[in-house]
Amino acid sequence: MTVGRLTTKSKFYIDLDYWEQNGRNFREEVYDALCETCKKMYSLEEARLVDHVDPETGQVKRMDALLDCASAECGHAPEFLNPKMPLTRAIFRAFIAAGNEPQSAEEIYARIKKGSPNIILKELLSQQMEADGITAV
């Protein structure tokens, strides 16, 4: 399905520069999503990068410790992506769960099981998601 030039296979990510340029703190969003255990491990104020191990390739990337925690630990918890969550929220959480690795609408759908790839694509292109810094690769 093509919407403009973008399709359900087009990849999106959260543009962290956009957050910075707009004076917003992405770490706050991630911290809010953390489970209590992870919240105890790191503080919101102390930003640090850690080695994040890719769950498929074993590749190591330097990643914000909160995002590493969110993707590797909390992202697997049932409450991280619950069915009652609004779709736009669930999509945003899906990016955090993936460590902000670029994802397509189809991949997000496979992760959140809400709506459909087409509906998710439309949401990804919505003003609300644009305001959250969601950008096509």
Added chain:
Amino acid sequence: MFAGMSASRGAAIFCLKRTSMSSASETYWNNYSVNERDVERVYAFMLEKGEAVRTADLARVVIAARAHEEEERRRRLSAQAVLYQPKLAFETGQRLIFSALNDVEGTVTSIRASDNPRLKPFRVAAVKFGDGLIREFACEYDLPHPLNEVKPIATGAADESPDEIQARFGPRIERLLTARLRGDKEFVEQAGKWLLRGLLTDVNVGFLNIAEAAIEQNNAGMTTPELARVLELDTDVAKHETTLFSLDYALQRDDRFVDVGPSGQTRWYLNRLVPADVWSVPRVLQFGAPSKRSEPLPPELETILSEIQDDNNDDEAEAHVPATVNVILTYPHRRAGSLPLTQGVRALFPLADKPMLIALLDEYGVRIPAWVAPEENYIFGLKAWYDRSKLNPGALLELAPHPDPLTAVIRFQPRREGKSLWVKIAKVESGHLTFGTSPRPVAYKYDEEMLILPEDQNGLDKLSATNYGDRPLELLLADIFPELVKLGSSSIHAKTLYSAVNFAKRVGARAVFNALANSEAFTTTGGGYFVLQMAARPAQVFTEHQGKPL
């Protein structure tokens, strides 16, 4: 980044888990194409062997070589590179293969300690890839990770044993090899075997002339070893196979000779001695259009059918044990000097896929050369014997197996001629087949219902040459039926109609019985007898046929 990785290598080295037939191996052999090295290998094998070899043997050579080559390559690779697994420890300079990255290879350039308080400490290896980029990978990482579960298994061409590969992919490889070798003048092919042209024994025209004379004198098909003996070409035991191959090859390419043996058994004969009626079916032996209907027959007709050997061309090939069979002669075979190649008769001889020279031994043990025409379902060559034995349509014949598979015994049961019998006769009036009765001597046992003697052979031959018999079977039967009724009985037996309609066209008993059982024009009166419903006769029956000579 991984452009330097060849697709074949990627497919051939590693996979995540092994199944009964790995997809890498399947891909390898399904995408196999013959290359120059394969041809060189085959050439070297044939040169060393020095004799004709089967295509399957050549395929085996290629499979074994390719599998060995792949195994060597894998061994070389594995000696140099290790499959990357996060749990393993590496050292600088070590080469790694990354299965999750399309089996790309890289070299460890440095190793450092990990930095993540959430995780148990591990090491991080910096790996440089072929395109110059460096990526970091976890090592000595004991935590659960899918790559830690991977078992390094070599896959590809060498996954299975050569036997397994040949069983699975042999036919495809043989087909490709055959196509490739046929286009190469270095190789000569004969009956599924190959020989290097340079190894062919010289079989010159002088040898072929002697072979021609030998076959003519023998007046029988001769095997290649028999001809080699005659030509004294079989003295060199070491080159025996090559000599036979070369002789076969030379005979095959000389129009004077023809292979008249059973399937897979070459027997050479002379083309000019093969009767024309073996190559082209005489008109009288050409089958009529099959009946459109093929419903099961009533049990009564099935019983009658089982008592006579049906002569048709749509039987499925079935394996039968050779046994004595009884055949009732019909007009087309009497006229052509042939026998129907029924299921039972077929079982008396080896399988043939082309005209095959056989012999029939008569009641005196006299050998009658005859030809099996497998496609058109007849055995040709009995005209003189029929004439000599004064046999006619309806005569009972018996064929029996013989120890020589290319020979069968044929006989009829003589009958004291005594007083002439009143028998049905077939003749032609105004371009139509008609019947009468006449006293005739009958010196053989016969089928009561099927005995019909040709009265007017010239007229019958002319009728065969017209399109009279080309009409639908139901119309032919409806045309013939009243002619038989004129002889005295309103009901006619199915076998009589089968015998009678064959004077117009060769047609099988099942087809005739089907037409009788399923046409509204005919009604059974029991015991295999039928009456013609005049009102239901097909309209066209009254239309005069064209009677044009064909």
